[in-house]
Amino acid sequence: xxxxxxxxxxxxxxxxxxxxxxxxxxxxxxxxxxxxxxxxxxxxxxxxxxxxxxxxxxxxxxxxxxxxxxxxxxxxxxxxxxxxxxxxxxxxxxxxxxxxxxxxxxxxxxxxxxxxxxxxxxxxxxxxxxxxxxxxxxxxxxxxxxxxxxxxxxxxxxxxxxxxxxxxxxxxxxxxxxxxxxxxxxxxxxxxxxxxxxxxxxxxxxxxxxxxxxxxxxxxxxxxxxxxxxxxxxxxxxxxxxxxxxxxxxxxxxxxxxxxxxxxxxxxxxxxxxxxxxxxxxxxxxxxxxxxxxxxxxxxxxxxxxxxxxxxxxxxxxxxxxxxxxxxxxxxxxxxxxxxxxxxxxxxxxxxxxxxxxxxxxxxxxx
Amino acid sequence: xxxxxxxxxxxxxxxxxxxxxxxxxxxxxxxxxxxxxxxxxxxxxxxxxxxxxxxxxxxxxxxxxxxxxxxxxxxxxxxxxxxxxxxxxxxxxxxxxxxxxxxxxxxxxxxxxxxxxxxxxxxxxxxxxxxxxxxxxxxxxxxxxxxxxxxxxxxxxxxxxxxxxxxxxxxxxxxxxxxxxxxxxxxxxxxxxxxxxxxxxxxxxxxxxxxxxxxxxxxxxxxxxxxxxxxxxxxxxxxxxxxxxxxxxx
Numbered sequence: 001x002x003x004x005x006x007x008x009x010x011x012x013x014x015x016x017x018x019x020x021x022x023x024x025x026x027x028x029x030x031x032x033x034x035x036x037x038x039x040x041x042x043x044x045x046x047x048x049x050x051x052x053x054x055x056x057x058x059x060x061x062x063x064x065x066x067x068x069x070x071x072x073x074x075x076x077x078x079x080x081x082x083x084x085x086x087x088x089x090x091x092x093x094x095x096x097x098x099x100x101x102x103x104x105x106x107x108x109x110x111x112x113x114x115x116x117x118x119x120x121x122x123x124x125x126x127x128x129x130x131x132x133x134x135x136x137x138x139x140x141x142x143x144x145x146x147x148x149x150x151x152x153x154x155x156x157x158x159x160x161x162x163x164x165x166x167x168x169x170x171x172x173x174x175x176x177x178x179x180x181x182x183x184x185x186x187x188x189x190x191x192x193x194x195x196x197x198x199x200x201x202x203x204x205x206x207x208x209x210x211x212x213x214x215x216x217x218x219x220x221x222x223x224x225x226x227x228x229x230x231x232x233x234x235x236x237x238x239x240x241x242x243x244x245x246x247x248x249x250x251x252x253x254x255x256x257x258x259x260x261x262x263x264x265x266x267x268x269x270x271x272x273x274x275x276x277x278x279x280x281x282x283x284x285x286x287x288x289x290x291x292x293x294x295x296x297x298x299x300x301x302x303x304x305x306x307x308x309x310x311x312x313x314x315x316x317x318x319x320x321x322x323x324x325x326x327x328x329x330x331x332x333x334x335x336x337x338x339x340x341x342x343x344x345x346x347x348x349x350x351x352x353x354x355x356x357x358x359x360x361x362x363x364x365x366x367x
Numbered sequence: 368x369x370x371x372x373x374x375x376x377x378x379x380x381x382x383x384x385x386x387x388x389x390x391x392x393x394x395x396x397x398x399x400x401x402x403x404x405x406x407x408x409x410x411x412x413x414x415x416x417x418x419x420x421x422x423x424x425x426x427x428x429x430x431x432x433x434x435x436x437x438x439x440x441x442x443x444x445x446x447x448x449x450x451x452x453x454x455x456x457x458x459x460x461x462x463x464x465x466x467x468x469x470x471x472x473x474x475x476x477x478x479x480x481x482x483x484x485x486x487x488x489x490x491x492x493x494x495x496x497x498x499x500x501x502x503x504x505x506x507x508x509x510x511x512x513x514x515x516x517x518x519x520x521x522x523x524x525x526x527x528x529x530x531x532x533x534x535x536x537x538x539x540x541x542x543x544x545x546x547x548x549x550x551x552x553x554x555x556x557x558x559x560x561x562x563x564x565x566x567x568x569x570x571x572x573x574x575x576x577x578x579x580x581x582x583x584x585x586x587x588x589x590x591x592x593x594x595x596x597x598x599x600x601x602x603x604x605x606x607x608x609x610x611x612x613x614x615x616x617x
Contacts, residue, residue, distance in 0.1 A: 121407065121584065257456060260368075260369070264369045264422055273527070278525070
């Protein structure tokens with residue numbers, strides 16, 4: 001099992017001149033430490049208009065800074081919103097290739113389509129179309145990276161033959177993933193030979209079924225890229241502390257703050273009934289994990305919060321149901337002081353990481 | 368933390384429905400026809416339409432609904448509502464600004480049992496081939512005319528309607544008023560979706576002076592079994608929902 005860190009870059013009000021810069025600077029400090037401690041990857045989302053929840057609209061820039069300040073940690077561009085109103089597909093391929101070059105071949109390429117009306121409405125996107133445009137674009141990216149010239153006549157976009165440059169450093173191309181929140185998207189990932197980048201928290205039972213189905217279906221996939229990336233990546237919260245009660249209290253505050261923020265956003269299905277969004281995505285999952293007003297608080301299942309022994313136990317469960325990688329959210333709204341975040345990372349690296357054997361690295365075929 | 372409502376409740380509480388208790392028996396009604404139209408609203412007033420207990424959605428939203436209830440303990444009635452989209456802590460809700468019904472008996476029962484601020488009007492729901500429209504007239508003056516254009520069938524399973532937060536007065540609310548959570552279930556038999564349209568919206572008639580619809584989202588129209596449930600939660604409108612929510616009715 002491998003471990004990474006995961007950024008939404010949430011910024012609390014008031015948004016004075018230093019607020020966003022502070023969040024970005026602290027995140028970069030965490031990434032540098034993660035690189036030193038042996039975390040395998042850092043992921044950063046692409047979001048737009050999501051007040052306080054995520055001020056990460058240009059993740060390729062943040063990840064470039066990460067790459068420039070580290071030596072070994074892989075950089076996860078994810079997910080890139082594969083919706084043409086957000087990103088022209090050519091620009092997705094170009095930016096990813098540059099990031100792969102500048103990082104020395106450390107790019108992991110996550111793809112997705114956005115789950116909020118806040119974002120889709122902001123770009124005037126019809127929610128009915130996003131699954132189709134994602135599918136079209138994600139099939140084009142490997143061709144853009146591997147063919148000398150690329151042309152396309154599609155629905156999401158069309159273009160005459162052009163050389164899309166530069167090409168990625170990893171050959172034939174970086175590992176590709178798809179964000180999995182809605183039930184069934186893990187099947188989309190499997191059928192295309194893509195890694196499953198799970199974005200739901202907790203819930204061993206449901207996750208185990210979905211991972212098993214992913215493993216079964218990917219055996220017969222028709223890969224859209226040059227190789228199959230059979231891996232299951234999940235996201236979690238991390239707050240590790242010698243004192244279990246302190247770890248749980250702080251970790252619960254972290255996860256609760258994140259969930260509270262996420263719940264303020266307008267999910268696509270809540271706003272716009274569409275077959276394209278059969279579940280409510282990450283947001284209602286988080287709502288379920290939150291205690292309802294008036295209910296007694298509880299520790300959500302599957303979260304990596306508490307002392308090292310508790311965190312090891314939770315990760316053993318994730319490992320047992322087939323998870324290959326776990327990426328951790330370290331903070332939300334700066335609710336955890338930076339020194340405590342760094343101490344938590346150090347404790348995790350010292351006491352938890354050694355308990356999990358390293359799996360073979362996910363590298364591009366032939367790289 | 369997220370933005371919260373800033374609505375001055377002084378006048379609203381004074382004119383809110385007086386509920387004797389929160390023990391009303393539920394109404395379950397079959398074959399309800401419901402038109403639901405949603406718009407984004409001007410964000411300059413996104414907090415001023417909500418009480419401090421509630422957060423605005425991002426982006427801020429307004430929901431118009433016009434429903435035909437073919438039967439109930441007080442007989443058939445029509446009900447039109449305008450609600451501001453919001454969150455009670457983490458949960459999606461619609462804060463009722465005002466409602467109209469064509470039935471005095473329904474107005475009285477809905478106010479006393481579930482806190483609906485409900486006046487009498489001529490409420491119509493007209494289904495045509497190319498549009499489904501909801502129209503409300505007060506003393507002959509059109510105060511609401513919203514429509515779903517070019518309906519196309521969809522699965523009812525794709526629809527999510529949010530629960531109401533109705534401002535009312537309770538005997539034990541210490542004069543602060545109370546937000547009554549009304550969260551009916553829906554069993555859909557038919558659903559259509561289409562482009563929304565506002566032909567007329569008299570904001571003053573809906574206690575919605577600051578609600579300025581600027582961007583259409585979607586309209587849906589359903590036939591469903593739904594109703595008015597047993598009240599489960601009551602909120603203090605003046606403090607955040609996480610702190611001011613209490614369970615009622617066992």
